[in-house]
Amino acid sequence: MFFIKKTQSEQCERTQTSKRSDLTTLKGFVFAALSAICYGTNPLGALHLYAQGYSPETVLFYRFFTAALLLLVVILAKGSHFKISFREFGALVAFGFLFAVSSLTYYASFKFMDAGLASTLLFLYPLEVSVLMAVFFKEKIKVWTIVSTAVSMAGIALLYRGGDGAPLSTVGLVLVFISSITYAIYMVMANRIKLQMGSVKMTFYAISFCMVFLLLYSVTFASGLPPVFMQASSWGWGFMLGAVPTVLSLIFMVKAVKIIGSTPTAILGALEPVTAVSIGVLVFGEILTVRLGIGIALILGSVVLIAAKRS
Numbered sequence: 001m002f003f004i005k006k007t008q009s010e011q012c013e014r015t016q017t018s019k020r021s022d023l024t025t026l027k028g029f030v031f032a033a034l035s036a037i038c039y040g041t042n043p044l045g046a047l048h049l050y051a052q053g054y055s056p057e058t059v060l061f062y063r064f065f066t067a068a069l070l071l072l073v074v075i076l077a078k079g080s081h082f083k084i085s086f087r088e089f090g091a092l093v094a095f096g097f098l099f100a101v102s103s104l105t106y107y108a109s110f111k112f113m114d115a116g117l118a119s120t121l122l123f124l125y126p127l128e129v130s131v132l133m134a135v136f137f138k139e140k141i142k143v144w145t146i147v148s149t150a151v152s153m154a155g156i157a158l159l160y161r162g163g164d165g166a167p168l169s170t171v172g173l174v175l176v177f178i179s180s181i182t183y184a185i186y187m188v189m190a191n192r193i194k195l196q197m198g199s200v201k202m203t204f205y206a207i208s209f210c211m212v213f214l215l216l217y218s219v220t221f222a223s224g225l226p227p228v229f230m231q232a233s234s235w236g237w238g239f240m241l242g243a244v245p246t247v248l249s250l251i252f253m254v255k256a257v258k259i260i261g262s263t264p265t266a267i268l269g270a271l272e273p274v275t276a277v278s279i280g281v282l283v284f285g286e287i288l289t290v291r292l293g294i295g296i297a298l299i300l301g302s303v304v305l306i307a308a309k310r311s
Contacts, residue, residue, distance in 0.1 A: 024259060025259065025260060027259060028255070028256050028258075028259030028260035028264070029256070029260060029264065029268065031252045031253075031255040031256035031259065032252070032253070032256035032260065032264060032265040032268040032269075033268050033271055034248075034252045035248075035249050035250075035251075035252035035253040035256055035265070035268075035269075036249075036268050036269045036270070036271035036272045036275070037271050037272075037275045038244050038245055038248045038249040038252060039245045039249040039269075039272045039275075040119065040245070040271060040272040040273065040274065040275025040276045040278075040279070041240075041244050041245050041275060041276075041279065042106075042107075042115075042119070042241070042245045042276065043110060043115030043116070043118075043119065043276050043279055043280060043284075044240070044279050044283065045059075045063070045237040045238070045240045045241040045244075045245075046059050046107055046110055046115070046241065047110060047115060047283075047284055048233075048237050049234060049237050049238070050110065050111070052231065052233075052234055054227075054234070055218075055222060055223055056104060056107035056108045056110075056111070057104060057214050057217055057218045057222050057223075057226070058218070058223070058226040058227065059107060059238070059241070060100075060103050060104060060107055060214055061211060061214050061215065061218070061226045062226070062229065062238035062241070062242070063238060063241035063242050063245075063246060064103075064207045064210055064211045064214070064242065064246070065211060065238075065242065066238055066239050066241065066242025066243065066246075067207055067241075067242040067243070067246035067247050068204060068207050068208055068211065068242075069242075070242060070243060070246075070247045071200055071203060071204040071207065071247060072204065074200055074247075075200060075201060075204060078200075080198065080200075080201055082201075084197070084205065088195055088196075088197065091189070091193050091195060092195075092202070092205040092206055092209055093209050094189065095186060095189065095190065095202075095205075095206040095209070096205070096206050096207070096208070096209025096210040096211075096212065096213060097209070097210075097213055098182050098183070098185055098186040098189070099183075099186060099206050099207070099209075099210040100209075100210040100213035100214050100217070101178065101179075101182045101213075102178075102179045102180075102182040102183040102186065103179070103210065103214075104179075104214065104217065105175040105176065105178045105179040105182070106118065106122055106175070106176065106179035108175050109172045109175040109176040109179065111172075112169035112171050112172030112175065113168050113169055113172035113173075113176070114280050114286040114287075115276055115279070115280045115284070115286070116273065116276050116277030116278075116279070116280035116281065116286055116288070116296075117159055117168070117277075117292070117296075118172065118176045118276075119272065119273040119276030119277065120159070120273040120276070120277065120295075120296050120299055120300070121156070121159070121173070121176045121177070121180065121299070122176055122179055122180050122183070122273070123180075123269070123270070123272060123273045123299065123300065123303055124152060124180050124299065124303065125180045125181075125183045125184040125187065126184075126266060126269075126303050126306050127145075127148055127149060127152055127302060127303055127306050128180060128181055128184035129184045129187050129188055130145050130148075130306055131145075131149075132184055132185065132188050133188065136188075137192075144305060144306070145306065147302075147305070148302040148303070148305045148306045149302070151298050151299075151301060151302040151305070152298065152299050152302035152303070154295075154298050155294075155295040155296065155297070155298030155299035155301075155302065156295070156299065157295070158291050158292065158294055158295030158298065159292060159295040159296070159299075190202075199250065199254050200250070200251075200254075203250055207246075253265060256268075267304050269303075270300045270303065270304055273296065273299075273300065274300070277296060
């Protein structure tokens with residue numbers, strides 16, 4: 001009788017452990033989905049601020065200024081230190097530069113094409129990471145990399161004409177390509193250098209240096225120092241951009257990677273452009289035809305294939 005009771009107790013414990021494990025895994029997928037959805041809200045704040053007359057560099061400055069303040073609070077709350085080595089300083093400056101170029105060209109592309117299409121084309125960066133790793137670090141190019149590239153090119157061909165039938169802006173395509181490739185370089189560098197610091201601290205410094213480069217660009221080539229927001233709604237949208245697609249997206253991503261790993265998190269990243277497309281169509285009246293829908297699906301499918309096979 002004692003043996004039977006003990007066996008039943010062990011089975012009960014195993015069942016409870018399995019349920020807790022399943023629940024934890026589910027939470028990981030939820031965090032990954034929330035991270036992607038949060039990042040996909042970039043056009044929501046940016047396009048509203050554009051409508052109020054602000055330039056991409058001004059919008060980005062306030063986005064990262066807000067995010068840096070929020071991350072500063074997080075670092076202080078965790079009791080972390082801010083000390084970095086000279087090697088880390090050089091790497092973080094490089095990260096900040098790449099982040100500034102990628103963000104500026106991405107936001108600028110909204111001026112030349114629908115935000116949903118720009119976000120979809122930006123999502124090609126995982127494919128570009130695979131190509132960069134093959135070219136510069138001698139990773140063998142697999143068959144599925146070639147297949148993914150072909151599928152994504154087919155998707156881009158379908159996107160070449162926008163929802164109104166007019167060809168996409170060449171300037172917009174170049175801008176979003178620069179954004180995508182610089183972000184891919186950022187990802188490769190972050191993976192190869194492997195700084196010995198937490199993601200929150202690394203992001204805080206990268207964003208801070210990014211703001212410096214944005215200020216230099218604004219003063220040297222654009223409209224000068226970013227103007228002070230004069231409307232409450234402007235501050236609201238600026239805070240939203242700093243909090244939702246930047247800080248919350250980062251926090252959810254870190255939680256997801258810890259629970260389910262980087263590959264499933266990257267696959268659920270396909271929700272980023274889906275969110276951006278949905279915002280463009282539902283909020284800003286962007287046109288989504290069947291042809292564009294198929295093109296977006298092909299691009300997302302090619303990237304998901306890359307993420308899955310790299311595991």
